[in-house]
Amino acid sequence: MAKLTIPAQELMYSGHAACPGCGPALAMRLLLKGLGPRTILSIPACCWTVIATPYPTTALGVAVLDNAIEATGASVSGLRAAADAMHLKDVEVVGFAGDGGTADIGLQALSGMLERRTDAIYVMYDNEAYMNTGVQRSGATPQGAWTTTTPVGGGVRGKPEPKKDVMAIVLAHRPAYAATLNPSFPEDFDRKVARARSIEGPRFFHIFAPCPPGWKFDSAETIALGRLATDSGIFPLYEVVDGRLRITRKTGELKPVAEYLAAQGRFRHLGAEETARIQSEVRAEWDRLLRRERDDLSGSH
Amino acid sequence: MIEIRFHGRGGQGTVVASELLAQAAFLDGKIPQSFPFFGVERRGAPVTAFTRIDDRPIRVRTSITRPDVVVVLDPGLLRTTPVTEGLTSGGLLLVNTPRRAEELAAPPGVRRASVDATRIALAHGLGTAMLPIVNTAVLGALARATGVVTLEALARAVEQFVPARPSENRLAARDGYLGVRNADPGAAAPAPAPFAVPAPLDRPEGPVASVSSEVIHTAAWRTFTPVIHLDRCTKCNFCWKFCPDAAIELDADGYPRIRLEYCKGCGICAAECPPKTIEMVAEA
Incomplete structure (x- = not known):
């Protein structure tokens, strides 16, 4: 048997209904490899409800509760209380919601779960729009991106507003653990799942989840695009333990964001000026992360 | 009222076909309605869409479960999807396939028609060899096999509403109209579902979906x-x-x-x- 760098177990089954090259599908597969069979998932309305469960089938080899789109945070608090009341040992309760169900519709329930200090993991898999219903913009859609509700033309240049910073909102609740994960880096992904499992309390994953039809790129490019997102600084990889931030992937100089933007049809309309603005924002955010990491290391924050 | 159900795969223009047919019926002075099934709308995945046509306003808004006509844009679906479900004697099954209509399996009393829409689409440069856009050729065949819309109205609807290549699509509709092949009613047993759906459990608190997606x-x-x-x-x-x-x-x-x-x-x-x-x- 070959030497594996991530767990061999498969708890996401084949035959599911995700599009070819689906980022969220790979995110789920890697996540369950790390979580193991004693996991209870709570999934609200999102792509994954449809992917997993054409009745009477399930693509998930763990217990799943289907819940309403706004209720993921509340449902994981309830599941944890029930598991405790039933004296279920070594059970990991995990909410698994999209960006719309987290950044927009489920935000108060997420805040409540973090504030109650629920011992559970909340996952936001971020494909940056309401993809299940056909690419409507969400709070997590990046500025300038085309969606069906932020069309390009007639003076409109994609989404006018910047992406909501969900990690900042989560970190303001001082969770036990929070991290950004990217399926293009499976070993870093798996290490963070293992790290989170060793910690008790409210934990949060922000997972980068490319969507070939929604972002308009070839399904074969999902992994390459994810690498480019991290290495250009669009989606930096880091974790925050006990309030201390550590960047988990640094490659020296950041790649130009123009490369990342040009690889996707949803940004095709952007001109040099808009690209330059995105570049300077990404640069500033990366510098801010580096500063925060340095300050946290020296204990001066 | 005539009820038509379309079966295709994501990316073939199935939903557009249901809309073009409705537009053509409207140009003929009819009162149409069309909408897709809200389901697994994934690239490559099976897609269902509906068109109703009547002389009076249509009040019903539900999915079509007892169609008069079933249109299949991808012959591969005959193996994987129970396309003829609800189709009964006197109905019509129209399939995009190079095969003759006599070779199609259809429930008793259901007329069969076939058209090689893939060949027609490729001849007019519609889509690619990997993903030909067959919807307009299939609609031409449907117009001839059912008379539900005129070829003139269909050609006008295609010119006005197809997202790309209006003249090639109009020619494809004409070739589909000319190329449709009809056969007498079939007598096959209804197609079996790909797997059995168990009866609902008498235990609402138990797991509801426990069959592996494999x-x-x-x-x-x-x-x-x-x-x-x-x-x-x-x-x-x-x-x-x-x-x-x-x-x-x-x-x-x-x-x-x-x-x-x-x-x-x-x-x-x-x-x-x-x-x-x-x-x-x-x-x-």
């Missing part, structure tokens, strides 16, 4: 097939690691094997393979 084969979604040249494989298992369908397994020696019944042909394994030993080959 009973569903997604090979029909694929237009390119990965082929691994194992002689150059370094057993790095990148292909296994990055497959979003868990469709690659490793054998006892660590070599990858693609489970083709589940591979959707996304091409990630070929793109990520460091020594480039995986080739994407067009489906026969």
